[in-house]
Amino acid sequence: MKNFLLHHSTNLLQPLILVGTICFSDRCAAQDNVWQSAMSGNWQDASWSLGLPATNHTLWITNAGWKAVQIGAATAQNYPESLSVNAINISSPTNSFNTLLLNFAGSETPLTVKTLSVASNSALTMISSSLQINGPNGSGAMIGGQFNQNDSVVAGNQVNVGYIGPGVYNFNSGYFTISQLWLGGDNTPGVFVQNGGTNGFGVTHLDGGTYVLSNGYYGATLYFDKYGEFLQQGGVLASDLTMFNGTYVLAGGVHQGWTEVPSPNGFTDGMAGMVQAGGTNDGAVEVGAYGTGSYTLSNGVCMAAGFSVGPGGVYSQWDGSLQVDGVIGVSEEQVALGAYSSGQFYLDGGQITSSGLYLQGFYSQTGGTNLTAGDLTMNNVESSVSLSGGLLTANNFIENPGFQGGVSLTGGLLIITNDLSVGGINLPNWRGFTCGGQLVVSNIWVAPQGIFSCGNGVIKQSGILTLTNASLYSGSNCVQLGPLRLASGGNTNSTLYLASPTSIMTFANSGSVPWDNEPQLIIEGWSGSLFGGGTQQIVFGNNSNGLTSPQLAHIQFHNPAGLTNGMYPARILANGEIVPATGGPLPTNMLLQSQPGGMLVTLHGEAGRSYSIETSTDMVHWAPWTNQVNATGTMTVTDTDAKNYPARFYRARLMP
Numbered sequence: 320m321k322n323f324l325l326h327h328s329t330n331l332l333q334p335l336i337l338v339g340t341i342c343f344s345d346r347c348a349a350q351d352n353v354w355q356s357a358m359s360g361n362w363q364d365a366s367w368s369l370g371l372p373a374t375n376h377t378l379w380i381t382n383a384g385w386k387a388v389q390i391g392a393a394t395a396q397n398y399p400e401s402l403s404v405n406a407i408n409i410s411s412p413t414n415s416f417n418t419l420l421l422n423f424a425g426s427e428t429p430l431t432v433k434t435l436s437v438a439s440n441s442a443l444t445m446i447s448s449s450l451q452i453n454g455p456n457g458s459g460a461m462i463g464g465q466f467n468q469n470d471s472v473v474a475g476n477q478v479n480v481g482y483i484g485p486g487v488y489n490f491n492s493g494y495f496t497i498s499q500l501w502l503g504g505d506n507t508p509g510v511f512v513q514n515g516g517t518n519g520f521g522v523t524h525l526d527g528g529t530y531v532l533s534n535g536y537y538g539a540t541l542y543f544d545k546y547g548e549f550l551q552q553g554g555v556l557a558s559d560l561t562m563f564n565g566t567y568v569l570a571g572g573v574h575q576g577w578t579e580v581p582s583p584n585g586f587t588d589g590m591a592g593m594v595q596a597g598g599t600n601d602g603a604v605e606v607g608a609y610g611t612g613s614y615t616l617s618n619g620v621c622m623a624a625g626f627s628v629g630p631g632g633v634y635s636q637w638d639g640s641l642q643v644d645g646v647i648g649v650s651e652e653q654v655a656l657g658a659y660s661s662g663q664f665y666l667d668g669g670q671i672t673s674s675g676l677y678l679q680g681f682y683s684q685t686g687g688t689n690l691t692a693g694d695l696t697m698n699n700v701e702s703s704v705s706l707s708g709g710l711l712t713a714n715n716f717i718e719n720p721g722f723q724g725g726v727s728l729t730g731g732l733l734i735i736t737n738d739l740s741v742g743g744i745n746l747p748n749w750r751g752f753t754c755g756g757q758l759v760v761s762n763i764w765v766a767p768q769g770i771f772s773c774g775n776g777v778i779k780q781s782g783i784l785t786l787t788n789a790s791l792y793s794g795s796n797c798v799q800l801g802p803l804r805l806a807s808g809g810n811t812n813s814t815l816y817l818a819s820p821t822s823i824m825t826f827a828n829s830g831s832v833p834w835d836n837e838p839q840l841i842i843e844g845w846s847g848s849l850f851g852g853g854t855q856q857i858v859f860g861n862n863s864n865g866l867t868s869p870q871l872a873h874i875q876f877h878n879p880a881g882l883t884n885g886m887y888p889a890r891i892l893a894n895g896e897i898v899p900a901t902g903g904p905l906p907t908n909m910l911l912q913s914q915p916g917g918m919l920v921t922l923h924g925e926a927g928r929s930y931s932i933e934t935s936t937d938m939v940h941w942a943p944w945t946n947q948v949n950a951t952g953t954m955t956v957t958d959t960d961a962k963n964y965p966a967r968f969y970r971a972r973l974m975p
Contacts, residue, residue, distance in 0.1 A: 607632015
């Protein structure tokens, strides 16, 4: 027979397991006492090779057969001195199963050992009993088979599950008060299953093994030493999670405490993750600050006093609820010259509430609802916001520029209660702000070198749009913006790019908004109609008072289509549309459209001037037909007599 001495070093991260035939002076003094019967029996039966167990005995229940050795109430009452021994070893040969059964032995006289070994094909089962493990640190109980604790107390220095075989410890009820619990992994995994009771003392080391909490209370300290797993299906986990390596899965129950994924060990970065598929996580959360970390929320509730995603962190939410009492932070760090590592935040479903969102990394939302009561601030060299679905709200949205990144709305709804501030930087990889979804906002301020693109989105603005040496790109939809203000800054001038051939840019009446004296608004890519109403339109209000004369003097069209290249001042039509001013009378343009009631004649020309329209049947003899004032620059009239002629021609003349 072999004596097994198992030792863990005092270094909590690197347990040392030594298995072999080692003899110390106190162990050499111990005497082997072997259970000899092939049948079950009581502890006090005459089946031991040395008789009733004694303090210096090392007990062996290892012979063939299917049996249980029972310690009952009679044993504790009548033979209490036999319950304190040096060591107990339980194992079974092939096609056998040995069990040590503590059956209602009570707690007044616990079974006391220095070391305990339960190998494969064997078990120790406790019912309303008590076990005291008094071995020094580094030794204690080695579980490579089954250990079943029911309404019992297990106390002492150390329990190791999984190092001498694939051990399973079933803690169903009672108290577990062990200073050091080690759950090993690799080729002989250890599993500790808590179905009830209280484990509120000492340290649990997930050294590759698994702790399953399905019910009961856990208040001890947890160390995720080597890719171990803590699986919570119910109960209460009242412990801070400092996870250097490994995984925490919350599928039910409540976790109360800090979650740090991963935690630092002072030497190297860790790699850890948390998956929440249910239950409630109540405590601050820090992901990816000290290595590679992840937090995935697919169901349940996370109530965090603080929530941060570090440069090595990834947060993903598919459903459930994240409730943050404070600001959500996503940060970055420089890892090399010109290279950065940034945190990542993904929302696909569920709901998030917080007092603010501070981004130095990446935010991507494809669904769900993110209700940010305060400000959403982007402040980093490569921060970005991508919204393709769902709802995102903020009090203010502050986009500070970086070397790359920006805001991309390709879907979803962004609601900004107050101000959207778009910062600018003259670098090729900075995208600025692009709207392809729905944007509801009050005021928009585009800073010097800032870029705001309407894209193909729908924008509803109730406040003022301020351009300060900025670029504004039209979209393919009809965009309704607030009053326009030109402000000084940088090189002063701002530019409106008509990026789509069907751009209609509608600004609210801006006549009462003060403009600075220096800046100009340069309009690029205009290919509308000089008479208004073309496929490209820039409209202020709904009449000619949409801009004042001094404001019109600040607007220039650069190389408008159909005119000689150059700069052209703006003029405003009666409906509020601005078009290039050519410096002379507009050419007369007439369109004819046959209708059941006659010929519809549309005349484009100078607003406020009178035009005479004449008709002819042979283009030789002309007769006056009507004389009208073209009040707005475009007039229409129907010739009801046209249907009485096989051919009828029209021409117009500007009257003096």
